[in-house]
Amino acid sequence: MADTIVKIENLVKRYKDLIALDHLDLEIKQGEVFGLLGPNGSGKSTTINCLLSLLAFDKGNIEIFGKKMTPDNYEAKRNIGIIMQNVAVFDELTVIENIDYFCGLYIKDKEERRKCVQDAISFTELHDFTKFYPKKLSGGLLRRLNIACGIAHKPKLIILDEPTVAVDPQSRNKILEGIQKLNEDGATIIYTSHYMEEVEQICTRIAIMDKGRKIAEGTKDELKKMIKNTETVSVEISAVPDDILEKIGTLPHVYSACFIGGKLEVKCSGGKHNLIRILNVLQESDLHFGRVFSELPTLNDVFLEITGKALRDSD
């Protein structure tokens, strides 16, 4: 069984009357890409800041690498890489100087550091920009520099707090690929985001948070199995008579059928061939239809079913 890298027990953080973290428990194993998914204000960043001993908390216990995390637990800090939501680099230093500076906060040996800096530059593909000042970099390159500064010292645990906010799709894909590569190289990753697609794409285990509480945890498949919905069939159609809609609603495994805005949406729970059965009913009724979609549940569906609101609505 893999070692536990991070263990959070019964963590409570209050801002006066607001409970930012409500008895949170988390356990992250070595080698995982652990996703913290939730809308803005759900407590993801607060969890990370408590984990890093930046924020004081009211109750609970945090252990990293098997030891209690405190501001002067330098041994743990030496093995943690942090990539903040906001780019945290010095405008007065060039790309290579920034990476060397932050790497130097962890690694004293010059030779070792030089190699680490070169590796970080290669990893983030910043070769052509090493002499550039941050202000001359595009948003995507700046994010890559931010990542390079966080990972240059080759940490065992890398924490990425919404690293893709305001990043173009191409750069976002590069960042996500990079994170997977870091994981393949042996790092344990904690990844926070409110973009469910990203979390689904890279995370091996996910905790969904809302209002400071962990509302679900597991692999993406385990999370999806927690909810009733297994398939949503959508059909573009001009009109559906009420009797037909009622008939579809009585089909096996169908638990919801509705017609909204020129689209028939049918939600199914389990079963096979749901799509064929629905289309048969429409054909038998001589109804002409356009495009047909069959979608598996997403983490948004999981969030929606548990909280009664969509992830995006909560932003």
Next chain:
Amino acid sequence: MFLHNLKYDFLQNIRARSLMLWLILFPIILGTFFKLAFAGIYESTTVFSAVPVAVVENGSNQIFREVMAQISEGDDALFETEYTDEETALKMLEERKISGIIYVDEKLSMAVAPDDTGSSAESIRRTIIKSFVEQYNAQQSIIVDTALHSPAKLPDVISMMSESSECNENVPLTNGNPDNMLSYFYNLVAMVALLGSNLGLSIAISSQGNLSDIGARKCCSPTNKLVSIISSMVSCIAVQTVCIIISVSFLAFVLKVDFGSKLPMVYLAGSVGGMAGVSFGFAVGSIGRMGLGAKSAVTTAFSLICCFFSGLMIGNMKAIVDNYAPWFNEINPAAVISDSLYCLNFYDDYTRFTQKIVTMLIMTVIFTAIGFFLTRRRKYASL
């Protein structure tokens, strides 16, 4: 770790253009303006210069000519004399090219222009001409009377007249430069020193996890906060010292501001003042959660207010403050810095200068202690 931090702190500071603008360019520009504005004020208002007069002779008077030649020679000449005819002399007087006309006849007489300028300098010049003419006539009368009535005593009389009859001893107030305008340049150096507070601000902001993202990133690293702050302090003080040296050198060697013969001590005073400025910025930066912009506005405003009360904008402001609240001049960093430079120039011994330096060092220690006390916190209630 310390040297690594020091290297990059130094690079950041010298590449921060806005800081360099405030710490080097601004004092150079302001100093140049001061020099242009005050050029010659001291010479024209305080230093004595020869009084321009025209002499109109209605007959040859060799003795008068010799007397005039004697008192119109050398660096401390009393008159700048021009022998001419009456018409030209009157024209020169009308055009204010001369301060008066001395008519040479049996006795001397004089003419000056109507006093419509209100200039105290011109008034003094007229008084000098009048005194000279009166004294010359009086002495001439004594010599003539003696020659007529007691010719045997004439040599003694002339000898007595030749002796200096000054009852006052000239004791110079200072061996330094007594130009009052220098206080503006002292305050300029004080301003540069205090504007170093902006450098100090960056130390606090970039080491506090709740004030900047860089601070948060640093707090997450295994580098001891004390090491990080000390290296930043050393770097900022070094950069500030270089800025002070550049500013003072520019004033002393380019603008030819006369700081006296103790220039190395001027550098020392400016540098210690710079330390006080940097530590003040560090203390302010550590207080509260305002951003860099707001705190920078606070320190800049504070620096300028301190400089205002020490006389950067109004020369005699420090004297006014000394009259109503003398304690304020003792705690106003700008006043302490400019006073230290004043003491250097004005007093031969270093007692008062040393007092001012010690005051600045105490300020530095207090501000630094406040900064350390407020930044030592390891966890924050909120970010």
